[in-house]
Amino acid sequence: xxxxxxxxxxxxxxxxxxxxxxxxxxxxxxxxxxxxxxxxxxxxxxxxxxxxxxxxxxxxxxxxxxxxxxxxxxxxxxxxxxxxxxxxxxxxxxxxxxxxxxxxxxxxxxxxxxxxxxxxxxxxxxxxxxxxxxxxxxxxxxxxxxxxxxxxxxxxxxxxxxxxxxxxxxxxxxxxxxxxxxxxxxxxxxxxxxxxxxxxxxxxxxxxxxxxxxxxxxxxxxxxxxxxxxxxxxxxxxxxxxxxxxxxxxxxxxxxxxxxxxxxxxxxxxxxxxxxxxxxxxxxxxxxxxxxxxxxxxxxxxxxxxxxxxxxxxxxxxxxxxxxxxxxxxxxxxxxxxxxxxxxxxxx
Amino acid sequence: xxxxxxxxxxxxxxxxxxxxxxxxxxxxxxxxxxxxxxxxxxxxxxxxxxxxxxxxxxxxxxxxxxxxxxxxxxxxxxxxxxxxxxxxxxxxxxxxxxxxxxxxxxxxxxxxxxxxxxxxxxxxxxxxxxxxxxxxxxxxxxxxxxxxxxxxxxxxxxxxxxxxxxxxxxxxxxxxxxxxxxxxxxxxxxxxxxxxxxxxxxxxxxxxxxxxxxxxxxxxxxxxxxxxxxxxxxxxxxxxxxxxxxxxxxxxxxxxxxxxxxxxxxxxxxxx
Numbered sequence: 001x002x003x004x005x006x007x008x009x010x011x012x013x014x015x016x017x018x019x020x021x022x023x024x025x026x027x028x029x030x031x032x033x034x035x036x037x038x039x040x041x042x043x044x045x046x047x048x049x050x051x052x053x054x055x056x057x058x059x060x061x062x063x064x065x066x067x068x069x070x071x072x073x074x075x076x077x078x079x080x081x082x083x084x085x086x087x088x089x090x091x092x093x094x095x096x097x098x099x100x101x102x103x104x105x106x107x108x109x110x111x112x113x114x115x116x117x118x119x120x121x122x123x124x125x126x127x128x129x130x131x132x133x134x135x136x137x138x139x140x141x142x143x144x145x146x147x148x149x150x151x152x153x154x155x156x157x158x159x160x161x162x163x164x165x166x167x168x169x170x171x172x173x174x175x176x177x178x179x180x181x182x183x184x185x186x187x188x189x190x191x192x193x194x195x196x197x198x199x200x201x202x203x204x205x206x207x208x209x210x211x212x213x214x215x216x217x218x219x220x221x222x223x224x225x226x227x228x229x230x231x232x233x234x235x236x237x238x239x240x241x242x243x244x245x246x247x248x249x250x251x252x253x254x255x256x257x258x259x260x261x262x263x264x265x266x267x268x269x270x271x272x273x274x275x276x277x278x279x280x281x282x283x284x285x286x287x288x289x290x291x292x293x294x295x296x297x298x299x300x301x302x303x304x305x306x307x308x309x310x311x312x313x314x315x316x317x318x319x320x321x322x323x324x325x326x327x328x329x330x331x332x333x334x335x336x337x338x339x340x341x342x343x344x345x346x347x348x
Numbered sequence: 349x350x351x352x353x354x355x356x357x358x359x360x361x362x363x364x365x366x367x368x369x370x371x372x373x374x375x376x377x378x379x380x381x382x383x384x385x386x387x388x389x390x391x392x393x394x395x396x397x398x399x400x401x402x403x404x405x406x407x408x409x410x411x412x413x414x415x416x417x418x419x420x421x422x423x424x425x426x427x428x429x430x431x432x433x434x435x436x437x438x439x440x441x442x443x444x445x446x447x448x449x450x451x452x453x454x455x456x457x458x459x460x461x462x463x464x465x466x467x468x469x470x471x472x473x474x475x476x477x478x479x480x481x482x483x484x485x486x487x488x489x490x491x492x493x494x495x496x497x498x499x500x501x502x503x504x505x506x507x508x509x510x511x512x513x514x515x516x517x518x519x520x521x522x523x524x525x526x527x528x529x530x531x532x533x534x535x536x537x538x539x540x541x542x543x544x545x546x547x548x549x550x551x552x553x554x555x556x557x558x559x560x561x562x563x564x565x566x567x568x569x570x571x572x573x574x575x576x577x578x579x580x581x582x583x584x585x586x587x588x589x590x591x592x593x594x595x596x597x598x599x600x601x602x603x604x605x606x607x608x609x610x611x612x613x614x615x616x617x618x619x620x
Contacts, residue, residue, distance in 0.1 A: 059520055080523045087524040093517035097539040106535075107525030151521075158525060 007036040007194045008071050008161040010056060015066035017051050025051040027218045028066070035071075038188050038195040040209035042202060044241070048218040049198045050166060056196060057164050058083045070161060086155030090167040092147040094139045100150050101126070101135040107158035125153040128187075145176040152187065162194040169204060181207055202242045206230065214238050230279075236348050239277055246283065246320045248294075249275045257345075261314035262294040266342045273347045280321045282344025285310070285336050292337025296320065301330040312336060378595050385588025392592050401576065401593065408573040409600065411488055412556035415495040416549050419503050422496070423548070424541065427507025446505070448498045453561020460494040460566060461485045486566050494562040499555065503548040510544030511537075546612050550605050557601045573597050 010033040017026040026048040033039050041049035054060040056068060058080035068076045075083055087093075094103050101122050108118045126132045129149040134142065142150065148168055155163060168184070169177045185208055188195050199205055205212050206226040214221040214229060214237075222234040233239035250259030252269040257276055264276070286292035296312040299319045310330055311319040322338070324330070383389040395401045430442060448456065464470045464485040474482035484490050514537065522532050538545075560574040567575075573593060581590035 057520075057524065059523075080520070081526050081528060084526070085524060087521060089517045089521065091515065091517050093515065093521040095518065095522070095536065095539075097535075097542075106522070106527075110526045110531060154521075154525070164524075 007192055009033060009035040010162060010194060010196075011067075011069040011072075012052070012055070012062075013067040013069065015052070015055055015062040015068065017048075017055065017060060017066075018063050025218055026055075026062075029220060031213065031220070031223075033194060033196065035194055036192045038197060038208055038210045040197045040199060040205040040212045041215060042199060042205040042209075042212050042241075043215035043221075044200055046217075047215040049200075049213075049215050051218075052215075053164055053166055053196055053198050056162075057085055057087060084158070084161050086158065086160035086163045088148070088151050088155050088163070088165040088168045090170050092144075092151045092171075094147055094150055094154070096139050098139075099135070100131065100137050100139070100142070103139070103150055104153045104157050106154060111158065121157055125157045128156075129153045129183075144172050145180055148172065148180060149183075152184070156187075156191065156193075160193070162196065163188070163191075165195065165197045167199055168197075170199070170201070177204075184208065206242075214241065216241075231344075233346070233348065239346070239348060244280050244321050245277050246280065247275055247277050247318070248314070248316060248320075259294075259314070260316065261296055261338075262292070264293045264340050264342065264345070266345055268342075269345075270347055275347070277346040277348060278340060278344045280323045282341045283320060283322050284339055285322065285324050285326060286339040290337070290339065293340055294338040296336055296338060298330050298332060298334045298336060300332065310336075312338065314338075375595070375598070378591050382588055382592030382595050385586065385592075387588075391589050392596070394589070395593060395596050400571075404571045404573050404576045405596070405600070407488060407571060408557055408597070409604070411492055411495065411572060412553050414492055415499055415556040416553045418492070418496050419499040419552050420545055420549050423500050423503035423507050424538075424545065427504045428511045428537065428541075430504070431508045431511040442505075442508070445501045447501070449501050451498065453494075453498075453559055453563075454565050456494045456498050457562040457565025459497070460490045460562070464490055464493065486570070488570060488572075490566050491563055491570055491572065494566070495556045495559060498562075499552045503552055506544050506548040507541060510541050514540045542612065546609060550608065553605065553608075554601055557597065 012029055012031040014028050014030060015026065016024070016028040018024050029048075029052065031052075041052055043049050051060060055062050055066075058068075058075070058078060061076065062068065066076065067074055070083070080087075095106065098106065104125050105118045105122045108121055113121070123132065123135070126135055129152055131146060131149050131153070134146060134150070139147065139150070151168075165184075169180055172180065181204060188208070197204075197208055209226055211223060212226055212229050213223050216237050222229055222238045224232075229238060230243055233242065233245075239245045248257070248259045248261070248264070250257055252258075252266070252271055252273040255265065255267040255269055257264045257266050257269050257273065266276070269276075294314055296314040296319075299311040299313045301311075302309045306325070308324045308326070308330060310322040310324055312322055313319045320338070330336075382391055385391050387394065395405065430438065451459075462468055464483060466481075466483055466485075468483065468485060471481045471483050474480060484493075518536050518540070519532050522536050527535060558574060560578065563570050563572050563575050564578070574597075577590050577593045577597070580586045580593065
């Protein structure tokens with residue numbers, strides 16, 4: 001059994017955090033995390049995501065009145081060393097005075113597990129993270145990716161009730177980030193552990209989260225599955241923070257939204273709409289002879305191999321972003337007709 | 349390549365001259381003077397065979413070792429505390445800690461006498477409480493107290509600088525794995541401060557071995573090597589013996605520090 005104990009459900013009730021200098025890091029927050037679920041806290045720096053994680057971990061106590069429950073049991077005043085949660089940090093936080101194996105076995109030795117069992121569990125963990133050959137290395141002999149694998153193995157070795165990850169991939173370069181993200185994903189699935197993952201990277205959040213909690217200025221902006229958050233953002237902040245959002249300003253009348261560059265047929269258009277939003281994948285360059293609802297000129301075109309990213313000027317404050325898979329060149333200043341899929345339109 | 353070598357020699361020249369002029373030559377001369385007395389090279393053997401010399405060597409090393417240990421414990425705890433806790437007057441307190449650095453050994457000795465001497469505070473208090481006057485200023489204990497007093501400031505400052513660089517995430521990681529506060533100290537804080545302890549401890553030990561002013565002020569029953577050297581040199585005019593003792597004092601200190609460093613270094617490598 002490589003897994004952990006029974007996964008725990010976590011609930012926050014009325015958890016706020018005000019620091020000693022009076023800064024409000026977190027507005028009162030209620031949140032229920034199901035057992036075995038991976039929840040991602042996503043937001044820009046200073047949004048309160050790390051503070052929330054630290055409250056769950058037991059490294060911070062919420063302001064008076066706030067409660068943290070593990071499987072319904074109040075753990076608010078239980079210090080972290082008694083909560084049995086695994087933590088993974090952006091800076092790895094490996095013990096420099098111990099080997100890789102020493103780090104992974106540390107939590108077990110603290111629990112006074114017999115040496116033979118520690119050894120067995122450590123080699124099991126190292127094998128699982130594919131770092132068996134590093135067992136006797138010193139920490140300063142490891143690359144960043146290897147360090148984070150050691151940190152994951154160390155956190156999981158003690159069979160924690162929940163795994164808390166604070167920006168674990170942020171310090172790694174892009175390619176390594178992708179590989180390790182896949183590994184973390186399969187790890188969390190196979191362990192079935194309750195996991196909380198803090199990041200400012202929306203791609204990581206979308207890939208890993210069963211649910212995403214988008215945070216802004218110490219408040220929750222939206223909670224939902226990645227698809228819901230992407231397709232139905234609740235606020236302008238969420239719409240802008242996650243993915244790319246195009247906007248057109250104008251007026252709606254009789255199921256048609258009119259703007260500077262043309263008119264978009266949208267039968268459900270609310271009469272009060274003065275701005276519509278849509279994703280790059282819901283707009284395309286119209287083929288010759290096809291009806292185009294908007295006219296624009298190409299401001300810039302970036303050939304990315306599998307597609308071309310176009311920035312098309314339509315007389316708005318910002319050019320529209322369009323991903324074209326057409327096998328053709330786009331010239332700067334070229335006039336293009338655009339077709340919009342009304343199913344992707346949003347008003348916020 | 350040749351130019352490179354020439355430049356290297358040229359750049360090392362000032363340090364080389366200084367090292368030769370102020371260290372190698374005097375040490376060599378000291379070594380030969382040590383063997384030039386009436387007894388010849390037997391002066392060196394006398395340090396081990398003459399119980400008077402040998403005992404003073406032992407007590408010098410013992411006081412220095414005890415001073416180093418006590419200083420590291422006291423400064424380790426207070427240094428980490430002062431670095432982590434900001435309270436009103438914190439900066440003032442840290443600034444005041446550097447006071448004893450400026451005091452000559454005589455002043456330190458005077459303070460020890462005021463505290464633990466015949467008319468000292470500790471004597472008065474113990475007499476009032478038990479009827480017996482506790483006086484230890486004029487013994488090795490008094491010397492130990494004085495040395496600890498003036499070793500603490502610089503050690504605390506070194507520890508504070510090192511404590512500032514400790515990664516708080518390491519402690520959080522240890523706690524998340526179930527480590528009690530005491531285990532965190534043992535497994536994270538002490539290993540993290542180890543380099544600072546080694547360098548501060550080395551300076552502390554060497555200073556305590558060589559300090560003279562305090563011992564001279566407390567005088568009387570104290571038989572440490574710097575005092576013996578002084579006596580041999582000024583009173584007995586036994587210059588050869590004084591030189592032999594000086595050379596051995598320097599050499600022994602150097603060996604002890606080298607051993608301490610190697611032991612610490614290899615234990616780091618073994619643990620890592």
